Amino acid sequence: MRLSTVILPVRRWHDGGREQWVRAERLGFHAAYTYDHLSWRSLRDRAWFGAIPTLTAAAGVTERLRLGTMVTSPNFRHPVTLAKELITLDDVSGGRITLGIGAGAAGYDATALGQEAWSPRERAARFEEFVPLLDRLLTEDAVSHDGTYYSASEARTIPGCVQRPRLPFAIAAAGPRALGVVARHGQAWVTIGDIKLWRTGTAEQSMEAIREQSARLDDACAAEGRDPAGLERILLTGLTPDRPLASLDAFVDFAGKYAALGFTEIVLHAPVPDSMFDTSQEVFERIATEGLAQLGGN
Numbered sequence: 001m002r003l004s005t006v007i008l009p010v011r012r013w014h015d016g017g018r019e020q021w022v023r024a025e026r027l028g029f030h031a032a033y034t035y036d037h038l039s040w041r042s043l044r045d046r047a048w049f050g051a052i053p054t055l056t057a058a059a060g061v062t063e064r065l066r067l068g069t070m071v072t073s074p075n076f077r078h079p080v081t082l083a084k085e086l087i088t089l090d091d092v093s094g095g096r097i098t099l100g101i102g103a104g105a106a107g108y109d110a111t112a113l114g115q116e117a118w119s120p121r122e123r124a125a126r127f128e129e130f131v132p133l134l135d136r137l138l139t140e141d142a143v144s145h146d147g148t149y150y151s152a153s154e155a156r157t158i159p160g161c162v163q164r165p166r167l168p169f170a171i172a173a174a175g176p177r178a179l180g181v182v183a184r185h186g187q188a189w190v191t192i193g194d195i196k197l198w199r200t201g202t203a204e205q206s207m208e209a210i211r212e213q214s215a216r217l218d219d220a221c222a223a224e225g226r227d228p229a230g231l232e233r234i235l236l237t238g239l240t241p242d243r244p245l246a247s248l249d250a251f252v253d254f255a256g257k258y259a260a261l262g263f264t265e266i267v268l269h270a271p272v273p274d275s276m277f278d279t280s281q282e283v284f285e286r287i288a289t290e291g292l293a294q295l296g297g298n
Contacts, residue, residue, distance in 0.1 A: 001255060002030035002265040003292055006070050006236070008272055009034050009049040013057055017049075020270060021058040025065040027288040032058065033070035033100060033267065036077075039108045043275060052085050059093035066096045070236060070267065071172045071190065073104030074123075074130045076113055080155045083137035087161055095162035100190055101134075102172030103127035124177040125149070131171070131181050138166035170234055174213055176220070183220040188232035188265075193240040206240045211261060234265040238277060244268070244287075245279045251287045252294045259295065 005024055011017035024032040036051035055067050067089075072082065090097045103123045104110065110117040118126065126149045133150055136143050137157050145152040161167045168187035173179045174194075182189045194201070194209035201209075214233065221228040235258055237244055244254035245268060255266055269277040271284055 001259045001263065001292065001295065003028075003255075003288065004031040004033065004066075004234075004265055004267045005029050005288070006033045006035065006238075006267055006269045008040075008043070008269070008277070009051060009054045010043065010047055010272060012047070013049075013054075017054070018057070018061055021065070022061050024270070025062045027285060029065065029288060030265065031066035031068060031098065031267075032062075033068045033098075036069040036072040036100075037107075037109050038076060038112045041107065043272075044108055052089060055097070056089055056092055059089065059096065062096075064096075066098055067093055068098035068170065069100045071100035071102040071170075073102050073109065074126050075104040075109040077130075079130055079134040079137055079150055080152050083134055083155075083157050086138065086167060087157055087159070090161045090163060090167050093162075095167075097163070097167045098170050098188070099167055100170045100172065101131065102190070103178055124175065128177060128181060131169070131185050135166070135169070135185050170232070172236075173217075176216065179213075179217050179220040180224070182217060182231070183224040183226050183228075186231060188234050189217055190234045190236055192236045192238075195239060197241055198239050199241075201241045203240070203242045206242060207257065207261070210235070210240075210258075214262060232265060233263045234267060235263050236267045238269045245283060247283060248286050248290060248294070251291050255291065255295050 007020050021032060034051050034054055039048050051069050058067055086099060106117045129147050129149050133145050137155060138161055141158050143152050143155045169185055170188035170190050171182040171186040172190040173182045191210060191213055193206045197206045197209060218228045242254055244251045258266065271277060271279045271281050
């Protein structure tokens with residue numbers, strides 16, 4: 001199992017932001033991700049910086065750490081412009097980028113460009129068109145596409161990604177249509193569990209919901225003729241009833257259960273003071289340096 005972190009883009013680069021990314025590498029995390037939103041929930045009226053520039057800066061101050069979004073969505077992105085930014089970011093980082101991507105939700109990003117929020121059905125349909133078009137843009141030199149929601153006219157994406165055939169997609173999915181996208185295009189699957197259980201459910205209910213999601217992913221892979229064992233499985237914590245950051249022992253117990261369920265990567269939010277992610281920095285760093293060793297290694 002691998003251990004990664006999410007660094008929310010809430011600090012100015014020269015006032016603690018840079019050091020967070022450098023520290024994540026020193027602590028030994030496999031990857032450090034950031035949210036790709038224009039603003040987010042309870043942090044909407046606080047400082048919030050752009051994901052792609054933040055990751056570009058992070059690439060310049062790290063050497064080994066994988067970097068990525070957790071997650072990008074079509075809410076305010078277009079495949080053509082996103083592909084160009086990702087190719088550039090992959091080049092700057094020396095091939096260390098993972099694209100976390102999902103269908104998006106009905107939050108602030110959904111209406112920030114002045115449009116009405118899409119229905120869940122339209123979000124799913126857009127996602128089914130967005131991901132394969134992005135896949136083509138990252139693997140072909142020139143792409144034309146005239147779709148229901150997205151178009152490209154001889155879009156050039158030369159020289160392509162450093163990683164071949166393209167950088168990996170870690171696709172967030174829970175519903176059947178999105179799980180189909182994972183099976184067709186993903187190198188990894190991302191889940192946050194069942195959001196309805198976040199505040200009122202139990203750890204046991206959450207694990208059972210995630211177990212059911214994982215089984216549905218297996219079915220989606222079977223329908224596509226794909227071996228599900230070839231997919232990485234990533235659990236983004238912080239939105240389940242569990243509290244793995246409560247202590248080192250709590251993390252080891254939590255991670256052991258999900259390793260047994262087939263998960264290959266756990267992602268922890270770096271502490272953010274005065275927020276829902278306000279946890280002990282000391283415990284967070286102890287988990288980073290000791291957690292996997294107590295679990296039995298990676």
